[in-house]
Amino acid sequence: MNRIGLLETLSQENIEYCENCPLAPYTTFRIGGPAGLAVFPKSSGEAVKALGAVRSSGMRYLVLGNGSNVLIDDGGFDGAVVILTGMRAFSVGNGFITADAGLSLTRLASIAAANSLTGLEFAYGIPGTVGGGVYMNAGAYGGELAQIAVSSRWYDMETGEIGEYSGAEQDFSYRHSVYMNDRKIILSATFRLAPGERDKIGAAMDDYMSRRREKQPLELPSAGSVFKRGNGFITAKLIEDAGLKGRRVGDAEVSEKHAGFIVNRGKATSADVLGLIEVVKREIRDKFGKDIECEVRYIGS
Numbered sequence: 001m002n003r004i005g006l007l008e009t010l011s012q013e014n015i016e017y018c019e020n021c022p023l024a025p026y027t028t029f030r031i032g033g034p035a036g037l038a039v040f041p042k043s044s045g046e047a048v049k050a051l052g053a054v055r056s057s058g059m060r061y062l063v064l065g066n067g068s069n070v071l072i073d074d075g076g077f078d079g080a081v082v083i084l085t086g087m088r089a090f091s092v093g094n095g096f097i098t099a100d101a102g103l104s105l106t107r108l109a110s111i112a113a114a115n116s117l118t119g120l121e122f123a124y125g126i127p128g129t130v131g132g133g134v135y136m137n138a139g140a141y142g143g144e145l146a147q148i149a150v151s152s153r154w155y156d157m158e159t160g161e162i163g164e165y166s167g168a169e170q171d172f173s174y175r176h177s178v179y180m181n182d183r184k185i186i187l188s189a190t191f192r193l194a195p196g197e198r199d200k201i202g203a204a205m206d207d208y209m210s211r212r213r214e215k216q217p218l219e220l221p222s223a224g225s226v227f228k229r230g231n232g233f234i235t236a237k238l239i240e241d242a243g244l245k246g247r248r249v250g251d252a253e254v255s256e257k258h259a260g261f262i263v264n265r266g267k268a269t270s271a272d273v274l275g276l277i278e279v280v281k282r283e284i285r286d287k288f289g290k291d292i293e294c295e296v297r298y299i300g301s
C-alpha cells in the first residue's frame with residue numbers, strides 16, 4: 001500500500017486525518033513543524049486499523065500521546081504521526097483499571113479515586129497519557145507506573161501482531177520500559193490498585209497538585225523536567241547551583257521557578273531548545289564534572 005492507499009483506507013474506515021498537519025499544538029512545548037500526515041484514531045479498533053494501514057504503507061511513523069515529553073523539530077516529521085489522545089475507553093473491576101493508551105494520567109488517577117482505589121495518586125497532574133506514561137515509566141513523589149502496571153497490550157509495527165506483555169516482561173526501570181527497545185505501540189494497560197479511603201486519596205492528589213503549582217512553571221509551555229535524575233545528585237539543583245536559572249537561547253529559557261524545566265517564552269524554536277540543552281550540559285560538565293542525560297525525546301524531521 002502506498003500513501004494514496006493509506007489515505008483511502010483511512011477515509012473508508014472514517015478515521016480522522018490531516019495532511020501537512022502542524023504538530024506544535026499537539027505538544028506541551030508548543031514547538032514542532034508539520035507532519036506529512038497526522039492520524040487521530042478514536043478507539044482501540046480504529047488505532048489498530050490506522051497503525052496497520054501506516055505499517056502497510058511503509059511510511060516512517062511516530063506515535064504520540066499528549067506530546068508532553070517530546071521536542072519535535074521545526075522541520076516537522078516527514079512521515080505519519082498517529083496521535084492517540086482520542087482513544088480513552090476504560091473499565092474498572094476487582095481492584096483493576098484497564099485504560100486505553102490515550103486516556104490522560106490525571107483522568108486515570110481521578111477514576112481510581114472515584115472508585116476508592118489507591119496507588120495512582122502520584123500520577124495526578126502528570127500531563128501525559130497512559131501510553132506515554134507506560135512507555136516512559138512516568139513517576140512522581142515516590143510512585144511510578146512500574147509499581148502498578150500489571151500488563152499492557154500492544155500492536156507490533158514490525159509483524160502486525162497484537163499481543164500483551166505482563167509483569168516483568170515490561171522491563172521497567174527509571175524512565176524506561178521494554179517499549180523503548182522495539183516497535184510495539186501500547187494500545188492499553190491494566191493497573192492493579194488497592195482499596196483505599198476516598199477522602200484520603202483525594203487529599204493526597206490535591207497535595208501533589210498544589211506542590212506542582214507551587215514548584216513548577218505550569219503557566220508556560222514546557223516538556224517538564226528536561227533532564228533525568230542524576231546518579232547520586234539532583235540535576236535541577238546542579239543547574240540552579242551553576243547559576244543557569246533564567247539562561248536563554250532565543251525564546252527558550254531555563255525556568256526561574258524550577259531549574260529542571262526549559263520553558264518556551266513565546267516563539268522558541270527546536271533549535272533554541274537544543275542550543276540551551278547543550279549550554280546546560282556543557283556548564284554542568286565544566287563546573288561539576290558530571291554528565292547529564294535528557295529525559296525529553298527529540299524527534300528529528
Ligand SMILES: Cc1cc2nc3c(=O)[nH]c(=O)nc-3n(C[C@H](O)[C@H](O)[C@H](O)COP(=O)(O)OP(=O)(O)OC[C@H]3O[C@@H](n4cnc5c(N)ncnc54)[C@H](O)[C@@H]3O)c2cc1C
Pocket residue numbers: 028062063064065066067068069070084101125126127128129130131132133134135136137138139140179184185186187216218222223224225297
Ligand atoms: C508540566 C509537566 C510536568 C511533568 N511532570 C512529570 C512527572 O512528574 N513525572 C514524569 O514521569 N513525567 C513528567 N512529565 C513528562 C511527561 O508528562 C511524561 O513523560 C508522560 O508520561 C509522557 O506522556 P505523553 O502521553 O505526553 O507522551 P508523549 O510525549 O506523547 O510521548 C513520549 C514518548 O512515548 C512514546 N509513546 C507515546 N504513546 C505511546 C504508545 N501508546 N505506545 C508506544 N509509545 C508511545 C512517544 O513516541 C514518545 O517517544 C511532565 C511534563 C510536563 C510538561
